[in-house]
Amino acid sequence: MTSCLIRSVKYICNDIKFAAARVSCLTKNYINRPVCRISSVTPKEHPKMADRILPQIFKYVDDNTESYKQLLKEAVAIPSVSSDVKYRKECVRMVEWMQGKLKEVGATTELRDVGYQTIAGEQVKLPPVLVGVLGNDSKKNTICIYGHLDVQPALKSDGWETEPFELVERDGKLFGRGSTDDKGPVLGWLHAINAYKGVGEELPVNLKFVFECMEESGSEGLDELLLEKLKPEGFFKDVDYVCISDNYWLGTTKPCITYGLRGISYYFLEIECAKMDLHSGVYGGTVHEAMTDLIHMMNQLVDKNGRIQVTGIYDSVAPLTENEKKLYTTIDFDTEAYRHSIGATKLAHNGDKEQILMHRWRYPSLSLHGIEGAAFQPGAKTVIPGKVIGKFSIRIVPNQEPEEVEKLVFDYVNKKWAEHGSPNKMTITAQSGRAWTENPDHPHYQAAARATRLIYLTEPDMSREGGSIPVTITLQEASGRNVLLLPMGAGDDMAHSQNEKINVRNYIEGIKLFAAYLHEVSKLSK
Amino acid sequence: MTSCLIRSVKYICNDIKFAAARVSCLTKNYINRPVCRISSVTPKEHPKMADRILPQIFKYVDDNTESYKQLLKEAVAIPSVSSDVKYRKECVRMVEWMQGKLKEVGATTELRDVGYQTIAGEQVKLPPVLVGVLGNDSKKNTICIYGHLDVQPALKSDGWETEPFELVERDGKLFGRGSTDDKGPVLGWLHAINAYKGVGEELPVNLKFVFECMEESGSEGLDELLLEKLKPEGFFKDVDYVCISDNYWLGTTKPCITYGLRGISYYFLEIECAKMDLHSGVYGGTVHEAMTDLIHMMNQLVDKNGRIQVTGIYDSVAPLTENEKKLYTTIDFDTEAYRHSIGATKLAHNGDKEQILMHRWRYPSLSLHGIEGAAFQPGAKTVIPGKVIGKFSIRIVPNQEPEEVEKLVFDYVNKKWAEHGSPNKMTITAQSGRAWTENPDHPHYQAAARATRLIYLTEPDMSREGGSIPVTITLQEASGRNVLLLPMGAGDDMAHSQNEKINVRNYIEGIKLFAAYLHEVSKLSK
Secondary structure, three states: OOHHHHHHHHHHHHHHHHHHHHHHOOOHHHHHOOOHHHHOOOOOOOOOOOOHHHHHHHHHHHHOHHHHHHHHHHHHHOOOOOOOOHHHHHHHHHHHHHHHHHHHOOOOOEEEEEEEEEEEOOOEOOOOEEEEOOOOOOOOOOOEEEEEOOOOOHHHHHOOOOOOOOOOEEEOEEEEEOOOOOHHHHHHHHHHHHHHHHHHOOOEEEEEEEEEOOOOOOOOOOOHHHHHHOOOOOOOOEEEEEEEEEOOOOOOOOOOEEEEEEEEEEEEEEEOOOOOEHHHHHHHEEEEOOOHHHHHHHHHHHHHHEEEEEOOOOOOOOOHHHHHHHHHHHOOOOHHHHHHHHOOOOHHHHHHHHHHHHHHHHOOEEEEEEOOOHHHHHOOEEEEEEEEEEEEEEEEEEOOOHHHHHHHHHHHHHHHHHHHHHEEEEEEEEEEOOOHHHHHHHHEEEHHHHHHHHHOOOOOOOEEOOOOOOOHHHHHHOOOOEEEOOOEOOOOHHHHHHOOEHHHHHHHHHHHHHHHHHHHHOOOOO | HHHHHHHHHHHHHOOOOHHHHHHHHOOOOHHOOHHHHHHHOOOOOOOOOOOOOHHHHHHHHHHHHHHHHHHHHHOOOOOOOOOOOOHHHHHHHHHHHHHHHHHOOOOEEEOOOOOOOEEEEEEEEEEOOEEEEEEEOOOOOOEEEEEOOOEEEOOOOHOOOOOOOOEEEEEEEEOOOOOOOOHHHHHHHHHHHHHHHHOOOOOOEEEEEEEEEHHHHOOOOHHHHHHHHHOOOOOOOOOOOEOOOOOOOOOOOOEEEEEEOEEEEEEEEEEEEOOOOHHHHHHHOOEOOOOHHHHHHHHOOOOOOEEOOOOOOOOOOOOOHHHHHHHHHHHHHHHHHHHHOOOOOOHHHHOHHHHHHHHHOOEEEEEEEEEEEOEOOOOOEEEOOOOOEEEEEEEEEOOHHHHHHHHHHHHHHHHHHHHHOOOOEEEEEEEEEEEEOOOOOOOHHHHHHHHHHHHHHOEEEEEEEOOOOHHHHHHHHHOOOEEOOOOOOOOOOOOOOOOEEOOOOOHHHHHHHHHHHHHHHHOOOO
């Protein structure tokens, strides 16, 4: 029996009140998992801190639950929507707010200017990136933590049950834009640091922070900052590990650690028939309408089963090996619960578990997101839009290179446009980010797995994700270190959607997980 | 030589200042038209007022130009957008504002409750309809005037050069939402009445007003009010003529009077794949996406040349007679100027004048307006919309009946949906209004033509319109009288579009036109 298990048992048995509090927020499903799985844990030496300190930290976290919710409420109340320049001031306010919080825990911080973005020919200042350093003990490991402070757009009229920028607790869930993506996790790190302070314990690692506010809009300016400024300045020189908490569990009960992400190749297909919108009564029947062309073009991209129609798009997808294929069979994933959680009549691939997982993780998918410039409001607007921009994206996978995918899409779209033969103007542009995978057998992953088991008393799945966090690759490149994704939220958190939430359980246990992760990483050899 | 010409000549020669002011705002094109066309005018007896009073009224109008602009500015500043319930209070405010103005000119007014509309299952109160009566002299003719006080949605971010709800004058144009559709014309009537008062002259006709605030949203509640309440109450009993000013000249220099409108059949094609929007990274590849289905379905409706694909849709279109065909050849319409004004590369039907006019007026057209529920904002939103509503409409023409068109569309869409074979939910609903035509040889039209010639010194085109004003038919039915459309604005006013405007010339001369029209109608036998 390992000391880790002993520690867990002590923790459960010796502090009944504490244990009861923790058990109350665990699902039955989770509680019933065999504790004996923990026996496989073999922690390494731990020179800096006795393991006994973690239960004190966990108790401190439980005791401070309300203040953690309150701080998340404050953060959610700042509508830091990065895709709409009218919220740009709120983005800056959000970054400055977080800077204040990092300063409070003793970090040295800096707001780094990352220049301008071009929107409709105009130069718009990007929000600064918050860079911080906490601790400089050469005997300790150093972890670089990345997070983002911006959010997707949200309007109550999109179908939210409550105001999106007002954190509301209901049924053990905290609803609000950014609650899980990514303000909750970012604050989780802050609370974990504070918990060490709260129990009078020195932080067992050095930390470096990179918190940006443009992640939902292609992280503009960040790559240059990381690779051309921070790296030459030596910011990453003493970094040993990189950790990102900006993704989700596969389901709703079992934690996971993520070693792979799909990339993304996002397209803007613009068609113009007139220099302004036209009244459909006055002009209908006399112009070649841009919407007719755009709908035709968008209909060429993907079939009803999700098969991408772009010629050659599947050619470079990494072949499925027998070993990888086997991995999918053991993953705990309930497709019926997944289907039910989104209210779909039927899943793709006839709901086959392995196929569903593979199409989330290792095959590309194409989604048609919408049309800019067309009528989008409720009611019967009778307009012929003069210029429309169709939005679609392909989630790309190993071994697809963005440049290659973009070329295939451009060639295909240009060919289809020529065949269509419209007198209107068509242009297509793209923004892309590469897919990412890491080795899940790395000691960094094992440390995160131990921390997870300690909190959730179960073996985490080693998972991949269908989403994209392009900065993952940049951080891998800038630091040359192992990068790990440690999700806080659950698979039904509805990031990017209406009624985004984080479970109180995931938020609070997630803070403990982060604290335990810092502890486990501190035990790794430098 | 008719007294009408004498009147015109006197008016031009005897008041040099007045004439100069008028001439200055006329285009060269218009000035060069031969005045001798006016010789065809044969006005009837004029028992109530000497024709000499009109020049005084015209001078009064010119002298009060600034105050007319000011009042339009006030009206435009009220964002009475009827399609979005969040502006409902503004709609009510707009109606009440106009009620105050009618009261000021001595009208008896009433705000008529027209009940509720259902939006997303909720009952929302409709703005009241403003009904008014001015004058009750049984010896005078009575005109019923209809106008609307609501406007299309408008945001600066749609591409407006100035704030849409702030009237701005530039280059002889008044820019602002509702300036031409339909606040300018509605105020035109008010100013015409005031001008009679201003020169101390009794109004030569009795007036009845119906001003609603839901025209841009299907005139909900109005038909019931007109047919089931006002008609039985005897509101239309003494009405002799009905006049609507809610459309535009064919071009930019030549006035017209309109005797026909296309109808409209507006469709909401809703497809749902999930009960909420989904993150395209997390869910892409695992669900049958609603957007893929919707784009496929919208692509079945119309081809790139504007040919509607709905089976049987052209079968009931009134055949083109030789007589009607000839009409199109004489109409003054510059297709190249039309093309240039909207910035199109190429018009439909290879820009052929007769074909363009026929496809605006007498053939149906189908426009794809947009998608509700999908991403519409600038930037790269990576969402799989859970429920999307495709909006499209068919402008219908004689002899297409809305019920018949709706059935053809429903049958076609259902057939295509079955062929498509998606597991998602699809529903289609419609709102329709019939096409309308009137006899342009009616004395009412001749009176309006005389008034127009008096102001613009040219023969107005008798035109039809591609747009739809369904209330025209209801007013025809409720009153049993001749209905006439007397446009104030020019063909490039961009109603429903960005940078909607009314020319100062059209606004001011339009007020005079309305005053002259009241005068000319007063001369018609009862």
